[in-house]
Amino acid sequence: MNRTMMTATNTLNQLQSKIDQISNNIANVDTNAYKKTQTSFNDLLTQSFNNQPNESKEKGRLTAPGIRQGTGAMLSQSQLVLSQGAIKTTDRNLDAALTKEDQFFTVSVQDGKGVNTRLTRDGAFYLSPNANDPDQMILVTSAGHKVLDENGEPILIAGNITDIKITEDGVLKVETEENGEESFGLGIVSVKKPQFLDRLGGNLLGLPENINRLDVNVDDIMTALTGASRNQIAVRQGALESSNVDLSKEMSDLINVQRSYQFQSRSITMADQMSGLINGIR
Structure with a gap:
């Protein structure tokens, strides 16, 4: 399994947990005094490669020096929101x-x-x-x-x-x-x-x-x-x-997470196709 597949797989597992959390909020939109849960993402281990030993050639650069390669994303926090419901x-x-x-x-x-x-x-x-x-x-x-x-x-x-x-x-x-x-x-x-x-x-x-x-x-x-x-x-x-769940926000978040899920799935498909092309070289 190449690195693209590993990164996408790690992220897919965390995105599924996010979908479950949003689904639970939506299911309790009519539950008396239910308090929603919000989650946030963070990067997994990131590697940094210093590809430019001559710092004088990096003058004017707005981003951090080097090249960074991540291994996916993870849920860093799950927070209970106590805001007052109607x-x-x-x-x-x-x-x-x-x-x-x-x-x-x-x-x-x-x-x-x-x-x-x-x-x-x-x-x-x-x-x-x-x-x-x-x-x-x-x-x-x-x-x-x-x-x-x-x-x-x-x-x-x-x-x-x-x-x-x-x-x-x-x-x-x-x-x-x-x-x-x-x-x-x-x-x-x-x-x-x-x-x-x-x-x-x-x-x-x-x-x-x-x-x-x-x-x-x-x-x-x-x-x-x-x-x-x-x-x-x-x-x-x-x-x-009433519940403090904002249904419109939860639906928007669900659409965004589903798009991210589709993107990661597509990455696995593309990595598999690339591997097939390499293995087919004679």
Whole structure:
């Protein structure tokens, strides 16, 4: 395999990853509070050949001296974009939209890795009967995950509910016939370093499994908004946040990547034809 083929093959693999990332963004254009991912490219190892030992003959040259030959391109960064999505009004009491882009609700998720705390901005909440006590209702997400309070505990409500309010500082106020008004502080965290979070499917984010081996503290990545810091919370009841995916931009990016993919494929074809001509020389 000649160098042209190797360079094109390396780049094709990375372009396919870019296409997958764009496709995932497009597929979630209507997902509540979905945050898009952006990737950027960088050169792989580049060799430089000094073909002009006499620098005096290079006067007036605007580019770097020598000849550079690369080995392809690679995805250098995949970044989670936390820009605010559009807020759509639903007038539903259990819908809550976070209006600060760095804040996330905390939920409890049980999967093959056990019970773990995950993050989401999807505030479409529901009340579901508690399996351990039929007389109680538990606050869950649309996927059935338990919504946590500021102490990391599920929100349990007993009695016949007559009214539900969610205040701007993230307090769920529930009025029941038996117990009057009860208040629950929704568990909300502020994320400062989203690049350390992993996508876990189902519109959920979480800390990576190797967090202990990374040179970073969890408190540097995100901070729980409790106590006096709860005045930083910004929640709007009766509304949901839309995805921050710009469909027109994603389609434009997809076309550009497909053109690059076609160019690299054509390079492999041309290199194969050139090899055939050389091998055919008698």
